Structure formats: C-alpha cells, structure tokens
Amino acid sequence: MTIRGLRWWIVVLVFLAAVLNYIDRQTLSALAPTIQADLGMDDRDYANIVNLFLVAYTVAYLISGKLVDRLGTRSGTAIFVVWWSLANIVTAWAQGLRSMGACRFLLGLGEAGVWPAASKAVSEWFPARERALAIGLYTMGATIGATVAPYLVIPLATYDYAGKLPFIEGLFGHGAGWRVAFVITGLAGILWLIPWFALYRRPRESKLISAGELALIEDGEAPTEAGEKGWTWRQVLTFRPVWLLLFGRLLTDPVWYFYQFWFAKYLNTGRGLDQGSLTITWVVYAAAGVGSLVGGWGSGVLVKNGCAPVQARLWIMLGCACLMPVSPFIAKAAGLSVTMTLTVCAVFAALAWLINISAIVVDVVPKHSIGTVFSVVAAGSTLGGIAMNMIVAAMVSGPSSKPAGFLDQGFKALFGPLIGAVEGKGYEPWFLAMAFLHPLALLLLWAGGIHRLRPAKI
Template identity: 45%
Template sequence: MTLRWALVGLLFLASVLNYVDRQTLAILAPTIQKDLGMTDPQYAMVNNFFLVAYTISYLVSGRLTDKLGPRKALALYISFWSVANMLTGLSRSLASLSAFRFLLGLGEAGNWTTAPKLVSEWFSAKERGLAIGLYTLGATIGATIAPPLILWLASTGHWQNAFFATGAAGLLWLIPWLLVYKSNLSPSPSPGRSYFTGKGEPEEESSDSPRRVPACGWGVRGEEAWQVVLALLLARLLTDPLWYFIQSWFAKYLVAERGLTQQQVSITWVVFLAADFGAIGGGWLSGVLIKRGMPTVAGRLRVMLFCACLTPLTALIALAPTVNGALVFAMIVTLAHMAWMINGSTLVTDLIPKDKLATVFGLVAAGSTLGGLLMNSLVGNTVGAFGYRPTFFALSGLHLCAFALLSIALKKK
C-alpha cells in the first residue's frame, strides 16, 4: 500500500516538472519574442513544433512504454525532456528555439503514457480516479507555481537561467525514482480484470467494473472497440484546446487586452490553483459514486456531464468588465476542464487491457495534441485581426459536444 502511493508521489513530482518546463516559454514569451524578434504567428509556430513532436511521441512512447515498463520508460523520457529544456536556454533564433521545443515535445508526452499504465497495474477501478487525479495534480501544481518561479529565476540574470534551472531539476528527480522503483519490482498482474494489492498477489476487481475492450497490435480490434477508442480520441481533440489555450495564450491575452505587465501575469497562478482542485475533486467524486454502487463508466460520465455544463462560462472570460472577473471565470472553467480530463483519462484505464494500455492511451492522447495544433494555428492567425474574443466563444461549447459523442459510444457500458 505504502509503495503504491509512493510511486504515485513520484509521478506527481514528474508531472510538476513536466508542466514547469512546458510553461517556461509561455510565461517568458513577451521577453523572448522581443529578444529574438518573433511575431505572434511565429510564436504560434514554435508552440506547434512542440505539439507536432508531442503528437508523434504519444503514438510512439505508448508502445515503447508497453515494451519497457514504467520504470525504464519514465527514466528515459524525463532525462530526454530535461536535457531538451536546458538546451532551450541556448536558443538564439527562431529556428533553434523551434528545434529545442520540438525535442521537448518528443520527451514530455511519455510522462502521460507511462503514468496511467502504472496506475492500471497497481490500482483497482475504485482507486484509479484518485490516483490519476493525484499525479495529474502535479501538472496543475506545476502550472500554478510556474509563473512566480519562472519570473524569479529569469530575474536573477537572463531568461535563459529559467530553462537551465528547471531542466536540471528533472535530472535530479531520477535519483529517487530509480532508488524507490527497484528494477526487480513488479506488480505482476494477471491479464484482464485483476489488479495488484501490494500484498504479493493479484485481487479480482469488483463486478461493477466495465468489461475491457479487446486489444491487439497497435490498439484495438472489433467494431465496439474502435467506437470506444475513436470517441475517446475525439473527446480529447475537442476539449483539450481549452487547456492548451490557458497554458500558452492566457497570459498573453492578459497583457494584450487587459493591460497587465509581464510581472503582473504571475497572477495567473490562481487559475492553475483552480485546476488543482479540479484534478483531485474530479477523481475523488467519481470514486465516491462508484463506491456507492454506480457502475464505473456511469460514475465517470456523471461527473463529466456536470463539468461540461460549466464550460460555456468560457465566453464570459472575454465579456467580464474587470481583470478579476475574467480570472474568476477562467478559474471555474479550468477547474471544470481538469475534472473532466481526469475522468476521461480514467475511462481509458477502465476499458483497455493493461498490456496495451500505454499504446492505446498514447493514441487517444494524440487527439489532444491535434486539437492543440488546430487551436494554436487559428489563434495565431486571427488574434491580430479579431482579438481574443472569438476564441473564447469557440471554446465554450466543445465539452458538451464531446460529452454527446462519449455518451453514444459508451451507452452499452
């Protein structure tokens, strides 16, 4: 029991580093753009280099994780992305910045294919939502502390210092990971419906667990399986652009249309704090519903429906008369999105066999980065002419559309 949660704790720390490294560019964007002579469309292009690599990595890293196992795979990924992040501090042009962000994307996606595989192997259906919420909390904590941390690191000399320091922290993380997660340590779960109890033997999941869809090769087989995976992929494609927008563009929006300075955008930590509550609350709430007798998939979908009904408030971010009002609405929709994402991610661990989980999770998560790519391209090319308001309006209804897709695909569950 203690060991299982210790591993989740290390996944939490890895996720903190993952998002601090990712957010460094967004937080320092005004300074870096000025220093390197970058326009907004060029900044969008740099973000897209990251997302293209991120998409490729999702498709490859999942399969690699299934072959290597979580211990070796995550050590490889975090080493790679930490070095790439440090190299970003050496950027002297648009080309070099794009290249190093591409390398960062290749490494960072592996964190999100490894973590759910570990959770699927070590935790039951009733615990998975909380476990996934806890390590995903690392992402939101990372995004919360990133603004003040990155601005402080950059203020100690030059903006490059922030990339050097955060990258080095990732290499230090390897020490406890390799010490705690011994090479001979394995839950040794039996295929299908069992999970490891931490007491040396598998235990059967309860009857309320959904039937896992059959999987083989790259992903799945059978009409039902493809419907489920496609629905999960499309749901990520539709909804994750909101999260990517908050990460990469919200600080720029506050500077461009709300009149904040770069130092003042550190206030965005409150938005990511709300995401922290969404990460924990979403996983905890679906777990409570399942423990009270609700079928697993129904419990996840019930929470996701509630979250989808909150996301239309995204439009009010642009309409709020004050900065504080905009921040409040941003907090609400970010909390709702994070709770949505936790339950959507947990659905994958509920439905996909453990031996192919990372592969299929990577395939589903690739939909997320495709959505981010589309969002970046649209925002980068339209913000100059039309401002940010159309983007907020467009993002406000996507979760309800995604919920309709999932409801149809999972109605038999």
Template identity: 45%
Template structure:
C-alpha cells in the same frame, strides 16, 4: 506509506517538472519574442513544433512504454526532456528555439503514457480515479507555481537561467525514482470480482460494470474489436475537442491578459490562481467519481456523471472575455479550468477502466494524440486570427466543445 502510493508521489513530482518545463516559454514569451524578434504567428509556430513532436511521441511512446515497462520508460523520457529543456536556454533564433521545443515535446508526452499504465497495474478501479487525480495534480501544481518561479529565475540574470535550472531539476528526480522503483519490483495481483450475469449492460448493470472494468491481473473478457474501436475513437475525439481549452489557458491566456487587459509581464504571475483551481479539479474529479462508484454506481456511469457536470460549466468560458474586470475574467477562468481538469481526469481514468493493461500505454498514447491535434488546430487558428479579430472569437468557440464531446462519447459507449 505503501510503495504504490510512493510511486504515485514520484509521478506527481514528474508531472510538476513536466508542466514547469512546458510553461517556461509561455511565461517568458513577451521577453523572448522581443529578444529573438518573433511575431505572434511565429510564436504560434514554435508552440506547434512542440505539439507536433508531442503528437508523434504519444503514438510512439505508448508502445515503447508497454515494451519497457514504467520504470525504464519514465527514466528515459524525463532524461530526454530535461536535457531538451536545458538546451532551450541556448536558443538564439526562431529556428533553434523551434528545434529545442520539438525535442521537448518528444520527451514530455511519455510522462502521460507511463503514468496511467503504472496506475492500471497497481490500483483497483475504485482507487484509480484518485491516483490519476494525484499525479495529474502535479501538472496543475507545476502550472500554478511556474509563473512566480520562472519569473524569479529569469530575474536572477537572463531568461536562459529559467531553462537551465528547471531542466537540471528533472535530472535530479531520476535519483529517487531509480532507488525506490527497483528493477525487481512488480505489482501485487489485484483480485477481480465475480463474473457478471448475462444480459446486463455495462452502463446499467452494476455487477457487469464492476467485473468488466476493474483491474485485471490476467487477460480481460474479450469483446468485439469494432466495439472497442468505437470507444477508442470516442475517447480520442473527446480529447481533440476539449483539450484545446487547456492548451489555450497554458499558452495564450497570459498573453491575452497583457494584450487586452493591460497587465505587465510581472503582473501575469497572477495566473497562478487559475492553475490553483485546476489543482482542485484534478483531485475533486477523481475523488467524486470514486465516491459514486463506492456507493454502487457502475464505473462508466460514475465517470460520465462527473463529466456531464463539468461539461455544463465550461460554457462559462465565453464570460471570461465578456467580464468588465480582470478579477471577473480570472474568476471565470478558474471555474472553467477546474471543470476541464475534473473532466480530463475522468476521461483519462475511463481509458484505464476499459483497456487491457498490456495494451494500455499504446491505446492511451493514441487517445492522447487527439489532444495534441486539437492543440495544434487551436494554436494555428489563434495565431492567425488574434491580430485581426482579437481573442473574443476564440473564447466563444471554446465554450461549447465539452458538451459536444460528451454527446459523442456517450454515443460511443452506448453502442459498445
């Protein structure tokens, strides 16, 4: 296996740890809420502390990653969030739990600004979708194994054990990362295709699309700042509108199954099947757009084609709450989670396609900040309304957001 794929493998493992650490609180929420005397609005507030820090970190960590490079940056981030996760096990009040989750958010966002920068430096356009899909698969694998793993760790003594063990695993990850990705390593140059002929659109001209959007070892062809700004805003709004679905599945879906479907905390381990579906979305989304590009479709058009298909599946979100059975609700949740993950992979890959690599982590952090802002809004709305209206309005509201985001993103790219 080549070095670059070995690095993607380590990014995959980092993403597994990232999501196991993140999911620990959601899985143990009923127990922790009872132990610390927390209400649902207070639980939402704890999640928002995490997301506020996550947003701040996206804005800062991208610039820091561009300055330090992927090797040093990711070692710093994973060390920080692993220690913060272990400290969470020491929480004995709402204040301390909120503080430690804030620290976790400061560290965890760096994983998602470092990984795409590494991919942009080491992979060509036709391989980027698969590479991003593979390390993002780590997130969904982490979310898949988290329910049974966390419940088992908590059952060995107290819920604090789960935080101690998962945090320690992150520190162990540093050993292969620093050994394999040595400080004197740099990516091999990636050959750019010939320059495009004049007058061809990046959405319709195959030659221009490939030249403009493939990885570049040097400075890319410049374009108007306004055009690039519109693309960044479009990508940011797309994340803001659509990622609340993913945050809801992570933080609230297990609680929904307990509150309205009558499952016990042990029974919610069945949610692993939802995250298993996300695994297939992570790989399938990147693979499918890569196939379209290899067959001659312009790069941006290939990504958008897959995103449109995904957007057409997400209205099934409303059927989760309308299904008469738990199995039916799980089946619809699996479908929309798969679709969302494939959507997100292609949206993330668009950033690596369109942004110069020397600015990639900074721009990716800015775009991803839209994701956490959407999560903050979702948490606030759900935390304050679920007691009065139940979960149904939330599922209905989430069902149409991807189609709206696709329309906005398409408009931004066409103007470009």
C-alpha cells in the same frame, strides 16, 4: 522492509514528474513576452513554435505508449524524463526562431511519454475505485508545475546577472536571465531519477510492498505478467472506444491548451498586465489542480457506491459540460477579478473532465496495452491543440505579411473559410467557442455508446 501505502508513494513520484514536466513546458509561456522581444518573434512565430512542440508531442504519443508497454513503466518513464530535461537545458542556447523551434520540438518528443507511462503506473498500482483519484493526483502535478513556473522562472529571468553574477552574463550573453531559467528547470528532472529508480517496480516484483496492499491492488483482478503480449496496432485501431475517446479529447483538450499557452498572453495584451503581474496565472493552475482532485474523487465516490466505473466518469463529465458555458463571459467581464473568477470555474470543469475521460481509458483497456491505447487517444489531444493554436494566432494577429509555413499552409487548405472568418477578431470568438466544445464532445461520446462499455478483461 515494507513501506506502508507504497502505491501512494509511487503516485507521489509520478506527481513530481508531472510537476517538472509542466515547469519545463510553461517556462516558454511564462517568459513569452521577454523571449519574443529578445529573439524578435511575433505572435505567429510564437504560435509556430508552440505547434512544433505539439507536432512532436503527437508523434511521440504514438511511439511512446508502445515503447512503455514494451520496456515497462520503470525504464520507459526514465528515458522520457532524461530526454525532455536535456532538451530543456539545451534551449538556453537558442538564438532565434529556428533554434528555439528545434529545442521545443525535442522537448515535445520527450514530454509526451510521461502521460502513457503514468496511466500504466496507475493501472499497475491501483484498483478501479482509486484510479481516477490517482490520475487526479498526478494530473494535479501538472497544474502545480504550471502554477509554480511563473514564480520560479520570472524571478530567474529578471535577476540582475550583469551586476551581481557577471560570470553568468558572460556565459550566456544576451538574455542570460531566461536562459538560466531553462538550465535550472531542466537539471531538476535529472535529480528526480534517484528516487524513481529506488522505489518503482511492478507490485509483484517489489520488496517494499506488504501482502495486504498487494491484495488490495489486485482486488479480484488477475495479475498481468511482465512481457505479456499486448494488442497489435490493428486491435488498437479497430477498438471503437479508441476513436470515441480520441475525438472527445480532440474537441475538449484545446481548452486546457489555451490556458497553458495563450491565457498569459491574453492577460498581457488584452488586459494590460505586464510581465511581472502575470504571476496571477497561479490562480488558474490552482483551479486546475482542484478540478483534477475533485473530478477524480467524485467519480471514485460513485464507484464505491456501486456505480459502474464508466458511468461514474460520465456523470462527472456531464456536470463539467454544464459549467463550460461561462467561458464567453470571461472576455466580456469588466474587471480583472470577475475575469479570473469565471476563468477559475471554466478551468476547474475542464480539468475534472480531463481526469475522467482519461480514467475511462484505464477502465476499459487491458493493462498490457494501456500505454499504447492511451497514447493513441492522447494524440487527439495534441491535434486539437495544434488546431487551436492556428485559430487563435489568426484571431489575434490578423493577416500575416510573412510567407506561410508548412503548418499554416496545411491548415488553411483544410480550414481556409474558418480562418478567414475569425482572422483579426481578437480573443472573444475563441472564448465563445469554448462554451460548446465539452457539451458537443459529451453528445458524441454518448451517441457512440461509450456509456455501455464494461471494464476490460485482463
């Protein structure tokens, strides 16, 4: 028996993994005001917990890509999903800053792995002209997960357990609502493993793929064999595009991280929205999902019309960079509706950019080393996210009366004058900075010759 369009069913599974990944990640963000109040954490504590997640994420990126290349997409992905699901469940028993930070660190170790695994799945199952769209589809899963998260976890957190389900209140104690949210969202990942193991194989190893679809996937490329030797670390680190793409993501991914981790808090403190009203953030994530699809579709159309893959991605990225200067007006808008409209434009552009810079990796790296190279490039993303967290925390909190942690000390040693200049200034300087990050990254990529790259020889 064969399944028609099996590659699209594969990307649907990756899409669902991304949905679960972001629901688990955004549970803390969506419930931040409630959790901070219950556990006695201020905004700097919140930033430090997010940074612990991102530190683990960075470390895991560097390891997970190589692990996926060695174990294969099927086994590697399953390991990461199980890890982060269990870490999310354990978070339900966090009692303070340290235990919450430890749980988020464990979550970060698991969650990073799905992205190099997803890029490897796309390289195995899709021809060049469909790759950006496939990446857009599974990335849209992340945005849908972030969209769904508030609607799922806020009702769970605010439910009257003491009155209607007292045994739950007795099991979890104080803060039973948000603790239940972590358990339920974590269990969903375990269930996802069932269809994954049933469907996923490499195309030539699958009994469910038709001969016509296999020919379409390979589309003139020499198929790689399981166990084929990948690049060494020296080969990876001396491949110039790795560094160009790493710095490109370091500069631009902090924009998306800001909307994931801080925008709900901005609406809460800067615009006066209460916990229940923060469900309005679904608009942001819907825009991100549309940006993911349109960005992938747009470059795919250019490739079908004869444009070289890398050049096609760069044309879309240029359009995105031209949209980002709307960012400073988000904080200055008088009404919430104008703020959200401008935010939609900025997030749409940021995600369309992200899809295409990710697709460049798949375009120019041999399939046997996709996971490793993607993970190194993506490490730049999390480093940028950590820097953003430190800067934004200083902006919104002002000077801290608490002893500085190791991340604060290290960051101040490198960027002390910058922190001093923005400390206590609120969110507006960050919205201004976001106007320039994508244009600057595009100039860097162009100056580095990224536009002259050609598809990798398999």
